[in-house]
Amino acid sequence: MTLVFYNTLTKKKELFKQISSKMEVTMYNCGPTVYDYSHIGNFRSYMIADLLRRYLEIKGFKVKQVMNITDVGHMTFDEEADASGEDKIEKKAKEQKKDPYQIANFYTKTFFEDMKKLNMKRADVYPRATKHVKEMQELINKLMKKGYAYFANGWVYFSIERFKKYGKLSGNTIDKLKVGARLEAKADKKDPRDFALWAHDAAHIMQWDSPWGKGYPGWHIECSAMSMKYLGKTIDIHTGGEDNIFPHHECEIAQSEGATGKPFVKYWLHTRHLMINGKKMSKSLGNFYTLRDLVDKGYTPRAIRYLLLSAHYRTKLNLTEESLKAAEASVRRMQDFVNELKHVRQGKSSKKVDKLVNGVRKKFEEHMDDDLNTSLALGDIFYFMREVNKLLSKEHMSKANANSALKVIFHFDKVLGLDLEPKIWYSYRDAKGEIKQLIDARERFRKTKEWDKADSVREKLKKKGITVQDTEKGPRWIRST
Secondary structure (H helix, E strand, O other): OOOEEEEOOOOEEEEOOOOOOOOEEEEEEOOOEOOOOOEHHHHHHHHHHHHHHHHHHHOOOEEEEEEOEEOOOOEOOOOOOOOOOOEHHHHHHHHHOOOHHHHHHHHHHHHHHHHHHOOOOOOOEOOEHHHOHHHHHHHHHHHHHOOOEEEEOOEEEEOHHHOOOOOOOOOOOOOOOOOOHHHHOOOOOOOOOOEEEEEOOOOOOOOEOOOOOOEEEOHHHHHHHHHHHHHOOOEEEEEEEHHHHHHHHHHHHHHHHHHHOOOOEEEEEEEOOEEEOOEEOOOOOOOOOEHHHHHHOOOOHHHHHHHHHHOOOOOOEEEOHHHHHHHHHHHHHHHHHHHHHHOOOOOOOOHHHHHHHHHHHHHHHHHHHEOOOHHHHHHHHHHHHHHHHHHHHOOOOOHHHHHHHHHHHHHHHHHHOOOOOOOOOEEHHHOOHHHHHHHHHHHHHHHOOOHHHHHHHHHHHHHOOEEEEEEOOEEEEEEOO
């Protein structure tokens, strides 16, 4: 099957055909606004971008990936397009009595730390908005010269009326846009629906000189300027969360296409919300978890990654204690399966293994080719594992069979990024310090059949990133995170 994606722009699945005549793909991902730890809902969108890149690379494409870091200009009322509210980073800086750059630098660092824990590949470029103000000003100048933007009392606005295709992504066309109270209050606008490209506010801490006086860039112009600098006037793929569709991505299209006269993005992919106990996860609602929160509760980054990939990206995903525990169990099953195959030494050769390997590879690729359907692809993998385990239990598995099964699992893992390649197993005699004390305690409880206490110790070890496996020669252990 050929690769197809659901394109938010056309509202249908489309055959993927890259712009370049070579096997090269350009991809831009809306990244974090660094005023706080990114929550798990944010990471679902970033994770899908990581999955997409991995799968394109498996298909033979060379991907140039750019993910922005917003460190200025993202306002608290970001559902409006006119720079209303307070800069999120400056708001946090005032609360903590720190410099805005300190806030941005700290949370940029924690974002990369969390990315590493979740085994996400590094993008080629992470442009920071504050480092690209010159490019933004140049783009604004171009829009003004073409008549798409105008100056008013220190501000520069984009004239929506001039861009007749406004709304083609979101459906919020010029005629459908409703004017809210905050928009009506902007007396300098020619049209209350116009959005800010350059903002003037004497109270804003981060400011730059410009042809229009001191000020700072609007959130939307940042992504247009940075994406075109590193990826060109037309990009293959642009991703983000569904809440980016309007106004952010709609405004990006208007700015970019107004300036260049060319299509800005060929394929738009948007990830649905992560829910928490049935409600949208959101910092503004206060119902969110960060990666650190979940790790502190005893969940591993691998299980969290698995959970974020377990549902198709265009369906809502509900995060609950039950779904997290199920993800932990699923990852453990996959790792145990790999470990068992690694320890196959002898057994009867089975032609059924080759048939299973060929079948699961075909099904996995069919489902991933169909708009990255990870839910069905994971189902294929677990079916494969069940069938192979039946053969393992009957010792109908040669070393060559096991290696063939491992090879296809590791192929899938290059896409899923669960890091299933087994680490070194250690004898319990090799343990030291607290790890040794806990393993010894668990063994004592097992011998006295105090299973609840033994399980409690196992959980303590798991929280420390240690997986224990019982064998005929005694327990062995491995660092699982």
